[in-house]
Amino acid sequence: MLTLYQRTDCPFCWKVRLALQELSVAHDLIETQFGEKHPEVVRHSPTGSVPVLVDGNVVIWESSVMLDYLDAQFAPGRLIPSEAGQQASVRTLHAYSDKCVGPALRDLVFEKRSKLESEWDLDVIQESELKWQSCQAYLEEQLSPGGFFGSAFGAADCALAARCGVAEVYGAGVSDKYPKLLIWFEQIKSLASWNAAYPESFISR
Structure with a gap:
């Protein structure tokens, strides 16, 4: 059986759990702490x-x-299309989630999860929200x-869903x-897979 070492609220882990649930792959979760x-x-x-x-x-x-491995090993073509052009498109959007959406949301998430509301830097949050708006337009x-x-x-979809889920949790x-x-x-x-993969908790101050 597969083993996933993870942290429940981490979006990188979240997308893998979502893929595992979508493919109905049996797995064990080993939880780590922030x-x-x-x-x-x-x-x-x-x-x-x-x-x-x-x-x-x-x-x-x-x-x-x-995600590439899970597709190839358990359900070829289910997560990654078989046609080369479609593969490139899906992988590029996956990379966009990791390299653009994640960084756009990072300051907002870090500000809100590590401080009391009275201590939030609203300028930092606003700048992050503007970046997130730009990502949504794209x-x-x-x-x-x-x-x-x-x-x-x-x-x-797995990758971007996790990012949107994090954004939603942090307002x-x-x-x-x-x-x-x-x-x-x-x-x-x-989706049933969304509910099954949803984080058990989120980091709070």
């Missing part, structure tokens, strides 16, 4: 951070590679006619200025 250096994580990953996925002799410490244009970030629900959910994106997120939240 700031903790779990010995198995340190042993398996050069970054010393979660997620880490272990499947027998296969060890993966990069979340995007985990994503609104990237949705396929079928309503997903690809021809069907896949790796990019910056998907805006109704972006109706296609909002419909997509509401559709995601209706």
Whole structure:
């Protein structure tokens, strides 16, 4: 059985849990704590951070590679399309989630989760919210006619759903200025896999 070393509210871990649930792959979760250096994580990953996925002799410490592996191993074409152009599109959107959406939301999340509301730097939060709005405008244009970030629900949807979930928890959910994106997120939240993968808790001060 697969083992996922993770932290429940981490969006990188969240997207992997969502993929595991979508593919109905049996797995064990090993929970780590914020700031903790779990010995198995340190042993398996050069970054010393979660997620880490272990499947027998296969060890993966990069979340995007985990989704590629889960697709190839358990349901080829389910998360990553087989056609080269579609593959590139899904992987590019997955990278956008990690490299653009995550950094856009980072300051907002860090400010709100580590301080009392009376201590929040509202300028920092506003700047982060503006970046997040820009990301939403971009994503609104990237949705396929079928309503997903690809021809069907896949790796990019897993990654972006987790980011939108984090944004929502910290008071910056998907805006109704972006109706296609909002419909997509509401559709995601209706999935059984979303409920099964939803974090048990979030970091609070």
